[in-house]
Amino acid sequence: MMVKAWTAAQVARKVTDNENVFILDVRNKEAFEDWKIEGKQIAYLNMPYFELLDGVEEILPQIPTDRELLVVCAKEGSSIMIAQMLEEAGHEVAYLEGGMKSWSMHIEPIKVGDLTGGGELYQFVRLGKGCLSYMVLANGEAAVIDAVRFTDIFVDFAKEKNVKITHVFDTHLHADHISGGRQIAMTTGATYYLPPKDAEEVVFDFEDLMDGLKVQIGSVTIEALYSPGHTIGSTSFVIDDGYLLTGDILFIDSIGRPDLAGLAEDWVGDLRTTLYERYRELLDELVVLPAHFMIMEELNVDGSVAKRLGDLFAENHGLNIEDTDEFRTTVTDNLPPQPNAYKQIRQVNMGKWKPNVDEQTEMEIGPNRCAVR
Template sequence: MAKAWTAAQVARKVIDNEQLFILDVRNKEAFEDWKIEGKQFEYLNIPYFELLDGVEEILPQIPTDRELLVVCAKEGSSVMIAQMLEAEGREAAYLAGGMKSWSTYIEPIKIDDLTDGGELYQFVRLGKGCLSYMVMANGEAAVIDAVRFTDVFIDFAKEKNVTITHVFDTHLHADHISGGRKIAEITGATYYLPPKDAEEVVFDFHDVLDGLKVQIGSVNIEALYSPGHTIGSTSFVIDSRYLLTGDILFIDSIGRPDLAGLAEDWVDDLRTTLYDRYRELIDELIVLPAHFMIVEELNADGSVAKRLGDLFAENHGLNIEDAEEFRKTVTDHLPPQPNAYKQIRYVNMGKLKPNYDEQTEMEIGPNRCAVR
């Protein structure tokens, strides 16, 4: 009987940089669009319907010196193929819940200790490239850019014996459904959103304005208006040491300005943020983005973080001197729009209320918040 591996088990193999061979039995288009990424993973994509008569012909393509995982969309096909491989004497596991479960798994990683016993955690959603944060100190906690799986954050706060008092979104998200407002409703925390992104929202919130300062115990959180990905995009400086950039600046790229259909209008804001506002900050700040694009951006501990000064030196998007060339680079190298991004924006405005399965379908697929 083939073994079931959980998304958490696969996540550890990604983070620990282990070898793995993945037989992905989804169709070619789905595989090429989005797959489980690991620095030492190898892949074979054969749609399951091509294997219904047997797996004998693909056995020579599957190495025997590393673990084998079969993956499909929701689990059923991978169970069948894994069992067929086992019948041929090849040990195989399948991903429980398929890519659907991979899309939802979140791994909390400690980033650092903060002032007077405070702590900063990054929540890494490996299958979607989403990064959320929790700042905690003196029994209080703030959550930034939470994804929709609110129990992860609420349970983690309980485990750490802290009360969530503040919840922030750096902008109105378009590639995933925010859990920020729901966390605030459940915990009684104050929910903050940049007002320039919130002209169409249908719920109450507190404004995130440039220079806003919030204390979480002994830790200071300060807002820095940084438009460009959206017109309201706002970064946060944590404890004068960390820069949460939202979807404006990533480790290997920069944010795209077009998810509200306003690329030509917002590209100048994006350049001003990256080339003026951020350059006024100290190089020693550690950048913590709201997304990552490729698995190579992960550090050895699985975190996604890098010194701002290093990004000024290494990130191509921060080194385009000519403004017109920057504009052309940004507007001409945009990847496909995220899956269901218009509906997701409406959900985050409070205008749509899809059920759990509908939310899952909206979010299926890779993160596409960056300029290529």
């Protein structure tokens, strides 16, 4: 009898629905501590599979019987074997189909708001990587912002909604994941925009994403706001006078890191100016939609990641450090490790390297690390 499999989509729904799940993660300790499936009601046991080859009897007392049980490994093979052992021991158990590789790839589209003239705004949540992409739909047209590399998801979603993708934007040159923006533009004939200050080494054609640029998607206006600090070209968007897409500058529980091009000391001043001056001039009622989330507590009940700008001014520590020197020290002294393969990812996003699918997957494995802790 085959052990049942849970898809990444099923696991994502259990996470966002706050279901009680116990995960036996059979990857090595370093991989588990670096990156795992997280959720408010998720409990864990990490035990490398090679320590279970002779049987699971020793860990049975640590496995609860009042929660659903899921076994996880890197690519699924080891988890199937261990799940079968647990089933033979009397447990009802499932394994994650495709392992953490599939978890890294799963994307869930969530509607976050209605826009002028019947338009809609969707957030595409990549739970396993903490990446957030967006699509604005209105009057038969669509714009995509900060798309990840799984371009079919955006192209197919637009087809389902009977809209044509006409504009594609990247808020900055990404360093933690491979952008799908240019590929979507090539597939659909859309115009692709990138901040020119981030694109000095880019080897493909693009339109300059400049401060004050206004683009119409049907009845909806998208306006660019230059907001450097994470990168020198980082640009935010005000959508329909109701939403602020902050890229990697401002998150729900943290702020962007300024060092992924090795220029933390140079860019920390730009980061402060953006957060403490440019954003302060905006309406508190704008709903902040970042390009990443760091912890599961940042997710709302519906699985979206969004919060009023005014609330962030009151609650986000990174927006409440009045002393300039203290801000500089806080930012530069609290940087997490660099994202996996970030230098190579930057090269890919510049168009200088075209890795195959397996190489792309390997480069993106692990958590995002775009925020100051």
